[in-house]
Amino acid sequence: MKKLVEIKDVCKIYNPGENEVRALNHVTLTIGEGEFVAIIGQSGSGKSTLMNMLGCLDTPTSGKYFLHGQDVSHMTDDEQSDVRNREIGFIFQGFNLIPSLTALENVELPLIYRGVSKKERERLANSALNSVGLEKRKTHKPNEMSGGQQQRVAIARAIAQAPPILLADEPTGNLDTASTKEIIRIIKRLYHEGRTVIIITHDPGIAKQAKRIITISDGMIQSDIINPDYKE
Amino acid sequence: MLGIIIGIAAVLTVLIIGDGMKATVNSEMDSIGATSISVSLDNTKTDKTITKQQLRDIENNIEGIYGISPSTTDFGTVVGRKGTVDMYMTGGSESMIERGQIKMVHGRYFSRSDVDEDKRVVVLSQTAADYIFGYEEVVGETFEMDCYGLTSEFTVVGIREDNTMDKAYALYGGDEVIVMGEAPFTAVADSFGYDVDSYISSFTIYLDSVNKDEVLSRARSVVENILGLRGENAVKISSGSGFDQTTESILNIITSVVAIIAAISLLVGGIGVMNIMTVSVTERTREIGIRKSLGARTSSILTQFLAEAAILTFTGGIIGMAFGMGISFVICRIVDFSFVVRPELVVLVVAISTAIGLFFGIYPAKRAAKLDPIEALRTE
Numbered sequence: 001m002k003k004l005v006e007i008k009d010v011c012k013i014y015n016p017g018e019n020e021v022r023a024l025n026h027v028t029l030t031i032g033e034g035e036f037v038a039i040i041g042q043s044g045s046g047k048s049t050l051m052n053m054l055g056c057l058d059t060p061t062s063g064k065y066f067l068h069g070q071d072v073s074h075m076t077d078d079e080q081s082d083v084r085n086r087e088i089g090f091i092f093q094g095f096n097l098i099p100s101l102t103a104l105e106n107v108e109l110p111l112i113y114r115g116v117s118k119k120e121r122e123r124l125a126n127s128a129l130n131s132v133g134l135e136k137r138k139t140h141k142p143n144e145m146s147g148g149q150q151q152r153v154a155i156a157r158a159i160a161q162a163p164p165i166l167l168a169d170e171p172t173g174n175l176d177t178a179s180t181k182e183i184i185r186i187i188k189r190l191y192h193e194g195r196t197v198i199i200i201t202h203d204p205g206i207a208k209q210a211k212r213i214i215t216i217s218d219g220m221i222q223s224d225i226i227n228p229d230y231k232e
Numbered sequence: 233m234l235g236i237i238i239g240i241a242a243v244l245t246v247l248i249i250g251d252g253m254k255a256t257v258n259s260e261m262d263s264i265g266a267t268s269i270s271v272s273l274d275n276t277k278t279d280k281t282i283t284k285q286q287l288r289d290i291e292n293n294i295e296g297i298y299g300i301s302p303s304t305t306d307f308g309t310v311v312g313r314k315g316t317v318d319m320y321m322t323g324g325s326e327s328m329i330e331r332g333q334i335k336m337v338h339g340r341y342f343s344r345s346d347v348d349e350d351k352r353v354v355v356l357s358q359t360a361a362d363y364i365f366g367y368e369e370v371v372g373e374t375f376e377m378d379c380y381g382l383t384s385e386f387t388v389v390g391i392r393e394d395n396t397m398d399k400a401y402a403l404y405g406g407d408e409v410i411v412m413g414e415a416p417f418t419a420v421a422d423s424f425g426y427d428v429d430s431y432i433s434s435f436t437i438y439l440d441s442v443n444k445d446e447v448l449s450r451a452r453s454v455v456e457n458i459l460g461l462r463g464e465n466a467v468k469i470s471s472g473s474g475f476d477q478t479t480e481s482i483l484n485i486i487t488s489v490v491a492i493i494a495a496i497s498l499l500v501g502g503i504g505v506m507n508i509m510t511v512s513v514t515e516r517t518r519e520i521g522i523r524k525s526l527g528a529r530t531s532s533i534l535t536q537f538l539a540e541a542a543i544l545t546f547t548g549g550i551i552g553m554a555f556g557m558g559i560s561f562v563i564c565r566i567v568d569f570s571f572v573v574r575p576e577l578v579v580l581v582v583a584i585s586t587a588i589g590l591f592f593g594i595y596p597a598k599r600a601a602k603l604d605p606i607e608a609l610r611t612e
Binding site: 052055057058077078081082083084085090092096097098099109112113114157 | 529
C-alpha cells in the first residue's frame with residue numbers, strides 16, 4: 001500500500017509560553033492510499049486541529065507532514081490553496097455551500113480554481129451530481145434543498161475534481177437519521193470506488209462504519225485499530 | 233449601491249446645472265453685446281486720430297469680427313410736435329447695431345453705404361419718434377436738429393425699441409426731455425462741423441463669436457500698423473465692459489465651487505463603495521473561507537472582490553447617471569437654464585466613479601483575500 005499521508009512527530013501549539021495549549025502533541029500517523037479511516041475524539045481532543053492539518057488549512061508548529069511524498073508543512077498561503085485544490089475534497093458538517101450559487105455552480109467552484117474550461121467543468125460537475133443522485137436539483141440553490149441534499153451537493157463538489165483524499169468533518173452532524181444513512185452509504189461507495197476517505201467525528205456510531213479507527217485525546221493518538229466490526 | 237447612485241447623481245446634477253448656468257449667462261451676455269473689445273488712443277502719448285479710411289482698413293484686417301464702430305455723442309435740440317426736446321445723437325458705423333439691445337420695429341438700421349456716402353439718415357428710438365413726430369411710424373420723415381449753432385436735416389430710416397438708456401433718461405430727465413438717435417458718424421461730423429478724419433480717437437470691435445483672445449492678440453498689431461504707432465504703446469485695448477469682466481470672474485468662482493462640490497461628492501461616493509465592500513466582506517467571510525478551502529488563491533479572492541466593486545460602481549454609475557440627468561433636466565427647466573449635457577463629462581464622471589470604487593474596493597478586497605480559511609469557516 002502506497003503512503004498517502006505521513007505525519008511525523010507533529011506538534012501544534014497555541015499561545016506559546018505560560019498558557020500554551022498543545023492541540024497536537026507529537027503525533028505520528030501514516031495513512032495509505034485507498035484506506036477508510038475514522039478519527040474519533042471528544043471536543044477539545046485535537047481532532048479539529050488534526051483535520052485542519054490533514055486538509056492543509058493549517059501548518060504544524062513542529063514536525064513534518066508529507067502528502068503524496070511532498071513536504072507540505074511549511075508553505076505559503078497560495079501553495080496551500082493549490083495543494084488543497086489538487087489533493088483534498090472537503091465535506092463539512094455545515095455543508096459550506098455558497099448560498100447565492102446553484103448546486104451546479106457550487107460543484108464547479110473548485111474546478112474554476114483549477115483552471116478547467118467551462119465545458120469540461122460542466123461535464124465533471126454534472127457527472128458528480130448524477131453520482132450522488134441529484135440529477136433533478138442542479139439548478140436549485142442551497143436554501144431550496146434539504147440538509148441531506150445539501151450534503152450530497154457538498155460531496156459532489158468534493159469528488160468532482162477527483163482528489164485522492166476525501167476529508168469529511170462530522171459529515172452527518174447536522175442530519176437526521178435517514179439522511180445520515182444515505183450520506184454514509186454514499187461515502188462507503190466512494191471508498192469502494194477506490195478513494196481514500198478520512199472521517200473526523202465524535203460519534204462512535206459513525207466511527208465504527210470505517211475500516212480503521214484512530215482515537216485521539218489530549219492531542220495524542222490513544223489507539224489505532226482495524227475495526228473488527230467493519231461490514232462491507 | 234444606493235450610496236454610489238446618489239453620489240454620482242449628485243455630482244452629475246451639480247455639474248450639468250453648473251454648465252447650464254454658464255451657458256445661460258453666456259448667452260445673456262451675448263444678447264446685450266458684451267462680446268466686444270474697446271480700442272482707444274492714449275491722448276497723453278499721441279495726438280493722432282483715426283481717419284474714415286483707416287477705420288475701414290482696420291475692420292478689413294481683423295478676421296472673425298462683425299465689424300468695428302466709433303461712438304461719438306453730440307448734444308442738440310429738436311423742435312418737435314410736443315415741444316422742444318434735447319437729443320443725444322450717437323455717431324457710429326453700420327456695425328454699431330451689434331452694440332446690442334437694438335431691436336428694429338420699423339424700417340432699417342443705417343447701412344454701410346449710408347456711412348460711406350455721409351448720408352444724413354438717422355435711427356430713432358420709439359420715444360424719440362413719439363416726441364418729435366407725435367407717432368412712431370415715421371420712416372421717411374425728416375426733422376431738423378440744432379447743434380453748436382448749426383442746423384441739419386436728418387431723414388428717418390428706422391425706428392428701434394427703447395433701450396435701457398432711453399428708459400433711464402425718461403426716468404431721470406425730470407422736466408427736460410432727452411431722446412436718443414443714431415446716425416452715421418460721417419454724417420454727424422459733416423453736419424456739426426467736424427473734420428471726419430480728425431475727430432475719431434476710439435472705437436469698439438464687435439466679435440462674431442467667442443474668439444475674443446484671438447482678436448485681442450491681433451487687434452493691437454493691426455491698429456498700430458495701420459496708424460503708424462508701432463512700439464509707442466499708445467493704443468489702449470480693453471476686453472469689453474467692466475460688466476463682462478465681473479461676470480466672467482463670478483462665473484469662474486461658480487465653476488470652482490461646482491468643481492469642489494463635485495470632488496467632495498465623488499469622494500463621498502467612493503467612501504460609500506468602501507463601506508459597502510467592507511460590509512460585503514464581513515457578511516461573506518464564510519464564503520471566502522469556503523472558496524479558500526476549495527483552493528482559491530489570494531489573487532482569485534482579490535480579483536473577485538475587485539471585480540464586484542467595479543461592477544457595483546459601474547452599474548451604480550449608470551443608474552446614477554440616469555438619475556442625475558433626469559434631476560438636472562427638471563431643475564434646469566424650473567430655473568430656466570439651458571440643459572447642456574457634455575458627453576465627455578458623463579463619461580468622465582462614470583469613469584472616475586468606477587476608478588474611485590476600485591480604489592476604495594482594494595482595502596476590503598485585500599482584507600478578504602488575506603483571511604485565514606480556518607477562522608473564516610468558523611464564522612456564522
